[in-house]
Amino acid sequence: MNTVGFAEALVDLLSGCGIGMTDRWNDIRIYGILALIILLGITVVGMEWEARTQLVLLGVIIASFINFFIGSFIPPSDSKRAKGIVGFSADTFTNNFFPAFRGGETFMSMFGIFFPACTGIMAGANISGDLKNPSKAIPKGTLSAIAVSVFSYLACAMVVSAVAVRDASGSIADAVAGNQTTACGFHPNGSSTCEWGISNSYGMMTEISAVGPIITTGVFAASLSSALACLVSAPKIFQALCLDNIFPYIHVMARGYGKSGEPRLAYLLTFAIACGIIAIADLNTITFLVSNFFIGTYAVINYACFDASLSESPGFRPGFRFYNKWLSLFGALICVACMFMMSWQGALATMAIIGEEQNMTQKHYVVILTNS
Numbered sequence: 001m002n003t004v005g006f007a008e009a010l011v012d013l014l015s016g017c018g019i020g021m022t023d024r025w026n027d028i029r030i031y032g033i034l035a036l037i038i039l040l041g042i043t044v045v046g047m048e049w050e051a052r053t054q055l056v057l058l059g060v061i062i063a064s065f066i067n068f069f070i071g072s073f074i075p076p077s078d079s080k081r082a083k084g085i086v087g088f089s090a091d092t093f094t095n096n097f098f099p100a101f102r103g104g105e106t107f108m109s110m111f112g113i114f115f116p117a118c119t120g121i122m123a124g125a126n127i128s129g130d131l132k133n134p135s136k137a138i139p140k141g142t143l144s145a146i147a148v149s150v151f152s153y154l155a156c157a158m159v160v161s162a163v164a165v166r167d168a169s170g171s172i173a174d175a176v177a178g179n180q181t182t183a184c185g186f187h188p189n190g191s192s193t194c195e196w197g198i199s200n201s202y203g204m205m206t207e208i209s210a211v212g213p214i215i216t217t218g219v220f221a222a223s224l225s226s227a228l229a230c231l232v233s234a235p236k237i238f239q240a241l242c243l244d245n246i247f248p249y250i251h252v253m254a255r256g257y258g259k260s261g262e263p264r265l266a267y268l269l270t271f272a273i274a275c276g277i278i279a280i281a282d283l284n285t286i287t288f289l290v291s292n293f294f295i296g297t298y299a300v301i302n303y304a305c306f307d308a309s310l311s312e313s314p315g316f317r318p319g320f321r322f323y324n325k326w327l328s329l330f331g332a333l334i335c336v337a338c339m340f341m342m343s344w345q346g347a348l349a350t351m352a353i354i355g356e357e358q359n360m361t362q363k364h365y366v367v368i369l370t371n372s
Contacts, residue, residue, distance in 0.1 A: 001116055001277065001286045002230065003039070006223035007032035008283055012202075013216060025281045032278040039228050040271050043235075044264060050232055057225040064209075064218020065152070071210035072159045083196040083207050084168030096161035102199065112288040112342045117153070119294050120226055121145040122233075135319050156205070164204055168196040231274070235266030242266075289346070292339055296350040299335035302328045 007028040014020060014027075021027050042049050076085040086092055099107065121142050194200050206212040239261075241247060242254035257264045280286050308316035309325035339347035 001283070001290050002223045002227035003032045003036050003274065004028060004278055004281065004283050004286055006035055006220055006227065007278075007281075009216065009219045009223065028281045029278055032281075033275055035224065035227070036231075036271060036274055036278065039224065039231050040267060042228065043231050043267055044262070050228060053228060054225060057221040057228075060221035061218050061225065064214050064221070065156075067211055067214040067218075068156070068205055068209045069159065071208050072163050074210060076163075078172050080207055082168060082170050082172045083201070084165045084198065084204070085163055085208055086165060088162050090162075092165060093158075093162040096164075096166065096198070100166065100199070108338075108341045109288070111338070112291040113284055114287075115291040116287050116294060118149060120229060121149060139320050160198055160204060160208065163208060164198050166197045166199040167194040168200075169194050170196045231267070231270060235263040235270050238266045238269070239263035288342070291342065292346040292350045295335045295339050295342075296347075296354055299332045299339070300354060302332035302335065306332065 007030075010031050011020075011024060011027045015024070021030060042053055072088070076087055101107070101110070196204075198204050201207075206215040209215045239254055239256065242250050242252075245251060253263065253266050253269065255265060256262060277286060277290075280289075305316075305318070305323075306325050306328040309318075309328070336347070336351075339350060
């Protein structure tokens with residue numbers, strides 16, 4: 001998913017310069033797989049190189065944030081006004097504060113597209129085996145990640161809504177006349193023919209920023225950073241499941257290589273699955289699809305905590321002082337409700353897969369107990 005986001009941004013950048021290999025969709029697939037191969041090479045080398053790469057990408061992301069906020073305070077030129085950037089305005093913020101969905105979109109469809117952007121908070125927990133003190137590092141890291149993510153997303157959304165209008169034609173004549181939408185047409189469903197404005201262009205943050213290319217670099221860095229984190233964490237979780245012999249027929253994936261026991265076979269499996277997702281090439285479709293599985297995972301995690309607490313399992317001893325089993329149950333119910341509100345068909349399919357997985361696990365344990 002994140003690799004497709006990187007590839008889309010790269011294709012848009014190159015197409016603006018008249019560069020392209022085939023058509024848009026195949027270019028996204030090609031660049032996405034090439035990026036994935038490079039990321040796979042970094043992960044296979046080892047965690048040390050992955051950590052160094054993440055630090056470099058983090059620096060680029062921070063620079064892009066600073067660049068964006070500085071640019072929002074710079075008075076817009078006529079060319080930027082033509083694209084809908086009017087500078088900080090209480091009226092603009094008020095007009096943009098409430099939703100105005102277009103093209104049949106709803107809050108839940110937007111929620112499904114946006115939700116995967118919040119899943120990086122689990123990155124620390126996913127590599128708990130590599131942490132010196134997981135019981136302390138995971139709660140602190142996860143809560144810090146939530147706080148930083150919420151602040152970053154809200155700050156960017158508030159600034160954009162305060163300095164830019166929804167629709168703009170891109171015509172300097174319209175901007176000078178004081179009406180950015182004179183040359184625009186509007187359809188009955190609310191969509192417009194305007195090329196600019198926060199409802200029409202993905203490039204508004206680039207236009208608002210002080211130096212546009214830094215934002216583009218930040219988008220690349222954020223996409224690759226998330227993709228690299230997923231490519232590292234998913235195989236390690238899968239390796240742990242194989243080591244515990246939870247599922248039948250996959251114990252071969254538990255094999256580790258090198259001093260740190262890197263799960264190279266699991267890396268290759270993850271790479272193959274990622275290539276299949278990249279083949280879809282449409283980021284909105286992928287994010288909506290992935291959201292159901294992410295939320296389903298969180299529902300299972302929450303319910304597992306509740307079940308372990310209710311049964312007073314001796315192996316479950318949460319150290320987080322604010323933990324409450326009823327809050328875990330509430331979280332599981334909220335997750336299930338969100339799944340059905342986004343897509344009841346997708347929710348049923350996800351729950352069927354989870355149910356079959358649990359059934360396989362139970363049968364496998366029965367066989368193990370019988371043989372022992």
